[in-house]
Amino acid sequence: MAKGIIIIVEQRDLQIRKVSLELLSQGRKLADETGEPLVAVVLGHGIEGLAQTVAASGADKVILIDDEKLANYTTGSYTSVLNKLIRKEEPQAVLIGNTAVGKDLAPRLAQRLGVGLASDCTEMEADEKNFLSFKRPIYAGKAFAHLSSNVRPILATIRPNTFKAEEPDASRQAEIVKETADIDTADLRAIIKEVAIAASERPDLTEANIIISGGRGMKGPENYGILEELADVVGAAVGASRAAVDSGWREPKFQVGQTGKTVAPTLYIACGISGAIQHLAGMGSSKFIVAINKDPEANIFTVADYGIVGDLFDVVPLLTEEFKKLV
Amino acid sequence: MDAATREVYWNIEGEHWLYLLFIIALVIFSYGVYKRVVLWKLGQPENRWKDVGSGIKDVITYGIFHKRILKDPYPGLMHFGLFIGFIFLAFATAVITLQADFAMQIFHGWLYLFIKFSSNLFGLIAVFAILVAAYRRYIQRPDRLNDNKPDDAITLALLFTILVTGFVIQGVRIAAIGDPWAAWAFVGQWMAIPLKAMFNQAQLLALHVFLWWFHLVLAMTFIAYFSHSKLFHILLGLANQFLRKRGPIGIPEPIDFEDEDLETFGKSQLREFSWKALFNTDACIRCGRCQDNCPAYLSGKHLNPKKIIQDMKVLMEETGTAVAGLKKVTNVPQVEGQEPAESGESEEWTGRALIGEVIPEQDIWACTTCRSCEQQCPIFVEHVDKTIDMRRNLVLMETRFPSEAQLAFKNMENNGNPWGIGWSTRADFLTNLGVKTFEQDPEAEYLYWPGCSGSFDARNQKVSAALVKLLQAAGVHFAILGNEEKCCGDSARKLGNEYLYFSLATENIEVMKGHGVKKIITQCPHCYNLLKNEYPQLGGDFEVIHHTVFLLDLVKSGKLKLNKTAGKSITYHDSCYLGRYNEIYEQPRELLKAVGLEIKEMAHTGEKSFCCGAGGGRMWLEEDEGQRINEMRTDEAIAVETDYVGTACPFCLTMIVDGIASREVGEQLKALDIAEILEKAI
């Protein structure tokens, strides 16, 4: 009989990824709603100290699998270990954050377990018939697919920032179990030679979720600092329109537009950008567009969901303050 | 008067040697012609010999009457002076030849006096013209004569010496034996005075003999040198005028993609061009008018139309040498019993590559197809077609072209417009204004073709809205194709992607025929030019009218009433595809006058209009060489100090609006389409 909800907790360098905390919080709510126990699984090396954090975030049981070979994520070792563990535990559902690790691990695990996978979900609810139902965006969010499964375990990856990570409760106690890593050597074929974490925390323009972009209205390269400050608050990338790049204010690799990069972030904030068609061709598929421009007739306002007619040099710093309050 | 004449070979003995020298000169001349013909024959066949009547007319208009040459008064008049001198002196020589060699007694009387006078007058003008030419080329050194060769100096010196010695001979004769009609030979008469003072009779006679033979040798040298030097332009230039392409300009040759035997598309080798293309390179006299009017060159790009033609000429000569060399190698005497050696030329060209080595690829992409080069060329050299042929090779064969073009191509393929905006939203703007599609209104008299810009670009949507309002006010019954309309394909074709153009054009033609479209109104000169002049190649025959022409008709027929406003001025920017390509210059200006605007012209106007920089598919490409063409044009507009800049093309409007923004003169100068101006006046 399948029982329990398992959250695969992702850690890197002994830091738990934010999405895992979000999943633990939501998992806790689900567990309470459905009466199932919430089990957290942590893989790595030297991870004992993480158990309490995970417990405080809502887990009823924490399974630690500590092994040198698991220090850094590799597809083969993690799939091997989790496959065996999940077959042993027989949960109703297994949830993973849709990070680079999750995207790589979940499908492999799903196939080995012989189950389906709902990936990159943005909604999850208890379901009478099938225990859980999921909603995920398709066609870049222009439609949604609603999924459920009668096969156990249910496997799903959840998009980061979908759920809120609640304040941890330090007093929470959980059962802490240590398991040994059962790794098939056949699975250890890829050798990681080198890991290079980018010095800048700013994401790549084409993959960023939020982009703050500056155009002719920025008046000069030195003024991009205010956009960078705003970007840093929300982990955004900083882009530029062609006018800015042509004037030499920003490097061509940051140009958004017909002859630059095509981006489709969740949020695009255009500062001092008129919104000529060539620029729109590069960012028109953004989910939400915000425009800040002095000229009320600027074309960008025709595509913006929200617009502020004003001096960006006044508005942007104020916006930075407001964003700081939110995150 | 009838007795007026002079003894033809006075003081000369052994004049029959003249004929020997003449034959030698003729042989050398013929050999020169032959050498060049061999080079032209390296090219592919092409029939240019039809339309003899127009050919003769063009030689008279452009050759004899110097129609394009005189557009530049300074060098034009200089050349005309030299030319007219040459004509009259040739006439004189012809008459004397008829008298001396064919015993036609005509060199006397009024004809003699006429020849005397005209030779002196126009010969003197020619001498003066040569001095001006030398001054211009070697002292003033205009940029367009930036490639001086020894040939230039030799020819000038040769012509000068021939003319001057001719005058001196005349002077010496008059000094020696006098001349009752010397007044008619006023130069000679004037020269005789110092000559008589400096030399005695014996010396004069000897000088005369010497100079006569010297002059003769130089004249024979002229004949021999003729086909080995720039003098050949005298014949080749006239021939080029005779052989020019007539009809609408700039229509590329179609490619039949259904032909299974076609292995190459576009041209990458010199020999793939027609003999006429190669002939162009020899006819070109390096006058530099093309260079002087090329927006790419003037904005600091490496591209130089004159250089392209001249560099192709050099390649042609290299090719000729190589081919001749191969022939020599294979002319091995056969040994009995052995297989004959491989004859004929090898197919592989191992010399310099046309694309890349002779003509840098960046030059091939820098052209905006504005055709100012071709418009100014007095002998109708065709520069742009060669560029498009090479672009076709780069796009269709090598797939080596600017990456921005790839995006534009993909967008046109997937969504029927270079911006890649969803095809299903194309009609939204206009249908929201209440405009009907042909589906909804099949009885409409006119098809209104807004084009991609008029449908998708916010700035140009305003122009569409204005035009719609005007058409409705005039009671015109029109409809649009709506989402069935695709990009006309101009950018694809001019960038060399004939395959994409073919698919877009054939689809558009099928849709329009399906709706029974007969008449089309469009606001975009690129669409206009393509629909009118190039779609017929693919079976699309429609009556196409540019919106400025249509609006003028409406105004003239009273269907559209305009209010006049006073006190505002405007400068009108002639679009390349409307002006030079289709000779529509006056109609937009008449409309501007009709609303009471004062028109001031920019430095480059009419058929010399300076391109906005977006043509030839360059709208979609990055411009990173030299100055921005659109900014240069905007500077010209700013210099005229008017309230408005008027345009009749969505690309020009976009480029000038951009130029105004980057020059930050948006407060003083506004760019408007003719339709927008009219809409404000109804």
Place this chain on the structure above:
Amino acid sequence: MNIIVYIKQTFDTEAKIVLDGSGKIDANGVNLIINPYDEYAIEEGIRLKEKLGGDVTVLAMGGASAQTAIRTALAMGADKAVLVSDPALDNTDEWTKAEILAKAVSQIPYDIILTGRIAIDDGASQIAVRLAEILGVPSISSALKLDITDTQATVTREIDGGTELIEVSLPVVVTAQKGLNDPRYPSVAGIMKAKKKPLKTLTLADLEFSAGDIAPKMNVDKFTLPTARVAGRKIPGEAAEAAQELARLLREEAKVL
């Protein structure tokens, strides 16, 4: 080197998504393209062939329309193609598709299998990894750079916040990330040649699947469309007010912060 490239034909990014009468995504009149991420895979496959010799087989699953996508890949330089086409494919999930794909793949010799890291229609990013699992080979996702010898692959792949350099022996499944290469534009000569290159079509019966074998494990209960985008509005007020209001709207209405 034997190279397989798995491609998918998807809706164009500009396509308007509507539901048909039965609540399914309506494909009527929609422009179809090769999944852009698969184009990087095709390009990489062809470059490998140019460097190491061998051939490139394009593999796709779909209806007759998928032939256009396949011909484009062949025009770019792939040598032959296999299309798995069957109406039953409409009711499959990633599990089933991976099983079918694996069967088709095992008929073709391969040293490396390339595909895009994600399809822009379903955005699920599962098939390649599942395929590797069935075949029992390693998979490496989001490759930014690929160096191959006859026996080994050295891959630079994208991870959160940086990159990773991995070495693995062939055979291997690699998924392409944007930036791996610049896909070439097919030449007209290529397009002409592509018409004559071999394209084999297989049904599920050909691959020895019966109805029971392909039941999906994860079911789609329904499709829905997002609520209509509210017309853009200008936020009134002075800079401070407007900034505050904007932040609020972004959090509460748009839910992006």
